[in-house]
Amino acid sequence: MTTGAATRRRLVWQQLVPIAFGVACLIAVIALLEVLIRAGVINRFIVPTPLDIAGSFGRLIREEHVGERFLLTCYEALGASLLLTVFGIAFGVLLHRLRLVRLATETWIAAMASAPLVLMYPLFLVIFGRSALTIIMMGFVSALPPVILKTLEGLSSTRPVLINVGRSFKLTPSQLYWKILFPSALPTIFVGVRLGMIFALINIVGVEFLINFGGLGQLVNELSERYDLPGTYAAICFVILVSVVFFVVTERIEKWLRPGA
Amino acid sequence: MAETGRLKAPASAGGWSALPLKRRVLLLRVAIIVTLVVVWEAVAASGLLFRDVVPSLVSVGKAMVSILTVADHKVQLFGAEHVIPDFYRHLWVTIGEVMTGLAIGGFAGLTVGLLLGANPFLSAAFERFLYYLGPAPKIIFFPLMIMWFGVGPGSKVAMGTISCFFPVVLSAASGVRQIDKVLIRVGRSFRVNTWQMVTKIYLPAMRQPIINGVRLGLGVAVIGTLLAETKLSNQGIGFLIINSYTTFDMPRMYALLMLLFVVSIAANALVGRASRA
Numbered sequence: 001m002t003t004g005a006a007t008r009r010r011l012v013w014q015q016l017v018p019i020a021f022g023v024a025c026l027i028a029v030i031a032l033l034e035v036l037i038r039a040g041v042i043n044r045f046i047v048p049t050p051l052d053i054a055g056s057f058g059r060l061i062r063e064e065h066v067g068e069r070f071l072l073t074c075y076e077a078l079g080a081s082l083l084l085t086v087f088g089i090a091f092g093v094l095l096h097r098l099r100l101v102r103l104a105t106e107t108w109i110a111a112m113a114s115a116p117l118v119l120m121y122p123l124f125l126v127i128f129g130r131s132a133l134t135i136i137m138m139g140f141v142s143a144l145p146p147v148i149l150k151t152l153e154g155l156s157s158t159r160p161v162l163i164n165v166g167r168s169f170k171l172t173p174s175q176l177y178w179k180i181l182f183p184s185a186l187p188t189i190f191v192g193v194r195l196g197m198i199f200a201l202i203n204i205v206g207v208e209f210l211i212n213f214g215g216l217g218q219l220v221n222e223l224s225e226r227y228d229l230p231g232t233y234a235a236i237c238f239v240i241l242v243s244v245v246f247f248v249v250t251e252r253i254e255k256w257l258r259p260g261a
Numbered sequence: 262m263a264e265t266g267r268l269k270a271p272a273s274a275g276g277w278s279a280l281p282l283k284r285r286v287l288l289l290r291v292a293i294i295v296t297l298v299v300v301w302e303a304v305a306a307s308g309l310l311f312r313d314v315v316p317s318l319v320s321v322g323k324a325m326v327s328i329l330t331v332a333d334h335k336v337q338l339f340g341a342e343h344v345i346p347d348f349y350r351h352l353w354v355t356i357g358e359v360m361t362g363l364a365i366g367g368f369a370g371l372t373v374g375l376l377l378g379a380n381p382f383l384s385a386a387f388e389r390f391l392y393y394l395g396p397a398p399k400i401i402f403f404p405l406m407i408m409w410f411g412v413g414p415g416s417k418v419a420m421g422t423i424s425c426f427f428p429v430v431l432s433a434a435s436g437v438r439q440i441d442k443v444l445i446r447v448g449r450s451f452r453v454n455t456w457q458m459v460t461k462i463y464l465p466a467m468r469q470p471i472i473n474g475v476r477l478g479l480g481v482a483v484i485g486t487l488l489a490e491t492k493l494s495n496q497g498i499g500f501l502i503i504n505s506y507t508t509f510d511m512p513r514m515y516a517l518l519m520l521l522f523v524v525s526i527a528a529n530a531l532v533g534r535a536s537r538a
Contacts, residue, residue, distance in 0.1 A: 018385030025386070046408050103282070104289040114529040115522040116484045119491070119499070122506035122514060126314055198396045206400040210492055217401065224404030236401050243397040 048230040053237065056230040064219055064231070066238060073204060073215030073242070076132055080139030080200040084147050085193055087140075092151025092189070093177075102152065113145035118203045121210060130213055138207045143199035150192020154185030187257045194250045201246055205239060216242065316512045325516035348501070352524070355486065355497040358414050362421020362482045367475055370426045374433020374474075375463060388434060395427040399481070400488050407493065417489045417497065424485030425478030432474025436467035476532045483525050 030050045036042045037049045060066045095102040121138050128134040158181050166180040208217025216239050223231040277285065298318060304310065305317045334347040377384045377391075402423060406416040440463065448462040464471070490499025498521055505514035 015385070018382050019389075021382075022386035022390065026390070100282075100285055100289055103286045104293065111526045111530075114480055115526055116480075116487055118484060119487055119502060119521060120518060122491070122503055123518065125506065126509075126511065127310070202396065202398040205398040206488060209398075209400055209403075210488060217398070220401045220404065224407075229408075232404055236405070239401050240394065240397045244393045247393060247396050 045229070048233060052230040053233045056228075056234040057238075060219075060231060060234055060238065064223075064235075066216075066219070066235075069215040069219050070242065071215075072132070073208065073217070076135050076139065076204050076208075076214060077197070077201050077246075079132075079136040080143065080204060081193075081197045083136070083140040084143055084196045084200060088144055088147025088192065088196060089151050089189060091144075091148045092155065092192075095148065095152050096155040106149075106152070109145050109148055113149065117142040118206060121207050125211060130211055132214060134211070135204050135207050135214055139200035139204040142203045143196040146199065147189075147192040147196040150195065151185070151189050154188030154192070155181055157188065158184040187254075190254055190257050194254055197250060198247065201243060205243075313509070313511045316515065320512040321515045321519075324510075324512035325520065328513065328516055328520070348520075351497055351501050354414065355490065355499070358417040358486045358490075358497065359421050359479075359482050361418045362486060363425050363475070363479055365418070366422035366425035366482065367429050367478055369422070370429025370474065370478065371433050371471065374430040375437060375459060377430070378434040378437025379463070384434065388431075391427060391430055395431060399424045399485050400492075403489050403492060406489070412493055414496075417486050417494065420485040420489040421482040425475075425482040428477035428481060429471075429474040432470050432477065433467065436470025436474075437463060439470065440466045472532065472535065476529065479532060480525070480529060483528075487521070 033042070033047070034050050037044050037047060095105065118138060120141070121134070124134045124138050124141075128137060162180050162184055163176065166176045171179060204214075205217040208214035209221045210217075212218050212221045216235070220232060220235045220239065223235050280288070301315065301318055305315045328348045329346060332344040332346055334350050335342055335344050336350070337343075373391075377388050399420065403416065403420060406419040406423075410416040410419050444462050444466055445458075448458050453461060487497070487499040487502075490497040491503040494500040498517065502514060502517050502521070505511070505517060
């Protein structure tokens with residue numbers, strides 16, 4: 001018992017030491033930056049001091065309505081994610097059912113996945129105007145290929161033995177889909193949806209920044225155009241924080257769906 | 262079984278299903294392309310959308326030919342003056358920025374990835390920061406890049422660099438961990454130094470993960486650089502696209518987007534082929 005507890009303590013200690021070292025290095029770098037900027041080695045008109053950046057968080061929340069902007073970005077991301085999930089999975093299922101269509105179009109979809117679709121945003125601006133719809137559609141279109149491809153992969157990699165069991169129970173094609181194929185493919189489909197959601201969020205914030213409209217991306221653009229340096233840095237930190245939280249939450253859901261992965 | 266299939270085929274259908282699969286796939290692809298072209302032209306001619314939002318493919322084709330062939334820019338090549346289409350100058354600028362960004366970001370990513378992959382302590386200390394920063398939208402760093410590197414190509418190269426750094430570093434770190442331990446033990450038993458370990462063991466054994474990282478890095482470097490060009494630039498393909506938008510030259514914008522997609526898909530396919538060679 002004592003040996004086991006000691007081993008456990010040693011393992012926890014071994015895991016904690018590197019994490020603490022990493023965090024300590026980060027704090028040391030921030031402190032060094034503060035000293036170098038105050039000493040005039042780094043120009044404070046290009047890089048504000050970390051203390052100034054930390055101090056402007058409160059101002060951003062009070063004066064720049066970060067909460068509302070965050071909700072707007074969330075609403076756009078949610079809209080794009082819903083479209084992605086519905087159309088991406090539907091296309092994937094369709095391609096799985098129609099083998100000939102799949103053979104004819106799968107390479108095209110894979111090629112689309114490697115094309116910089118986000119560069120189409122000026123075209124979307126012309127079609128949908130400078131509105132949230134442009135941002136949602138841009139997020140949706142640029143993140144669609146991975147969802148389709150992963151849905152297709154998940155359905156195609158269903159173990160034949162499961163399908164044979166379904167057939168031996170004389171399941172109808174619809175039952176076979178809903179009882180066997182879809183549940184078996186769900187973890188892989190979620191990987192695609194998660195990838196798609198991350199791409200969508202990246203593109204949504206990017207397009208908000210580029211067209212100066214919407215939530216958090218617009219905030220970064222506005223503050224930089226006002227030359228509010230501590231505010232710009234703080235807004236960037238906030239966007240990074242949001243994407244990290246989003247990434248961690250979707251990662252947790254994926255692990256819950258794929259416990260063995 | 263094969264014989265039965267062959268006997269059944271003529272009874273089921275004479276035409277479509279009797280055709281070989283490759284032929285049917287080809288015919289379907291042609292049918293899809295023809296349908297898309299017909300639908301596009303019908304929408305362009307119908308006037309349902311604002312004029313020129315969906316221009317006729319003929320005008321897009323003309324714009325593309327004009328972009329690729331109308332010589333309007335003087336350049337000095339091998340001591341002689343030549344007149345070439347301005348598109349190639351912009352393409353050259355974008356390629357230069359992307360490749361420089363890829364080289365700097367790729368080299369930095371590979372070096373840091375090797376360090377993290379080879380040292381479990383450093384990996385446990387720092388890799389999580391990179392892992393979580395990776396999916397953040399890099400374009401928001403552009404205002405900082407402008408302040409640090411100016412409004413010229415430097416800020417676009419920096420965008421390409423930070424965009425491609427993350428996929429390369431994560432791919433390289435994971436590649437080092439996947440190396441067969443026997444190879445590392447063989448290297449140590451020969452008492453090779455660190456440089457020899459890197460060049461003779463690590464890099465050759467990590468070829469596939471490195472190429473995968475570079476492939477991913479190339480894709481995001483292209484996006485980062487081009488988005489930066491659309492935001493603030495006076496040269497490059499991104500600038501041409503946003504310039505077509507501001508002058509509402511829609512056929513030219515469609516033509517530029519198509520050319521851009523062809524170039525980036527071809528570049529990605531080229532790196533993919535290199536990984537299989």
